């Protein structure tokens with residue numbers, strides 16, 4: 001006659017709902033991506049990422065102090081490199097006095113307990129906008145790994161706690177780990193972008209850093225020869241297990257929302273922390289819809305972050321980190 005079980009009993013009021021809630025969001029979940037530019041007093045809004053900015057080093061200092069005061073304790077640094085410093089080999093990436101190297105020191109000095117992670121990738125430094133050296137229309141793997149390894153060492157020397165190679169070249173985790181051990185950087189960790197898909201959701205990010213592949217003869221037009229095919233699932237597990245074997249401390253899946261099935265599978269398959277990058281296009285979509293009054297910004301933001309964590313993310317890299325934490329407070 002009556003339902004045997006009344007599941008609604010556990011949803012009666014906020015007290016019982018919060019008592020049985022399975023997924024709780026806290027500032028500890030987040031890794032905050034930060035974009036850095038040359039100059040002084042610069043805080044430029046990124047056109048396709050409303051309310052997200054590029055900072056010069058002086059204002060970066062202010063920003064990280066604010067993040068720290070909000071309980072956000074980890075940052076992931078990206079730099080926008082002037083065109084005249086770009087080439088095919090990422091030469092500027094290993095300049096010990098380059099913008100990234102100075103940014104690392106700036107954050108370490110401004111906020112000594114902040115965890116500093118760095119993007120290791122050639123695209124912001126590449127005149128062709130690729131994550132590897134271009135030769136005859138192809139992306140060279142091993143020569144690019146050599147550059148990424150030098151770049152990682154340079155970040156470690158500048159004081160990075162973790163490097164985050166986001167390039168998807170084969171074998172780079174082992175190469176970086178070995179170089180760190182050889183130079184005595186035993187405690188410098190690696191967050192590997194293990195399953196990074198060739199996604200169209202990265203568009204706004206490429207505006208932020210001016211790092212999109214250029215349209216030129218003999219330069220690949222997209223990143224499909226190194227980033228993963230969105231159609232593939234088993235390959236993500238294989239990529240991730242290989243990176244763990246090579247020495248990755250944390251593995252990352254990217255983008256977020258469209259790939260939460262992959263996040264859950266990887267979470268079930270591995271025993272290291274799993275990070276998810278909720279990327280620029282995911283941020284831009286919600287900002288745009290909210291600006292038009294089509295979606296409730298804060299409610300959708302929390303639903304998305306909760307879904308990412310529920311899927312298995314131990315760490316969430318998100319442009320919403322500050323918005324979320326302010327809302328929680």
Ligand SMILES: NCC(=O)CCC(=O)O
Pocket residue numbers: 119121166201202203204205206278279280281
């Ligand atoms: N290597 C970092 C990224 O590619 C970020 C992409 C995004 O936020 O769209």
Ligand SMILES: [Mg+2]
Pocket residue numbers: 168169170171194239242243
């Ligand atoms: Mg790989």
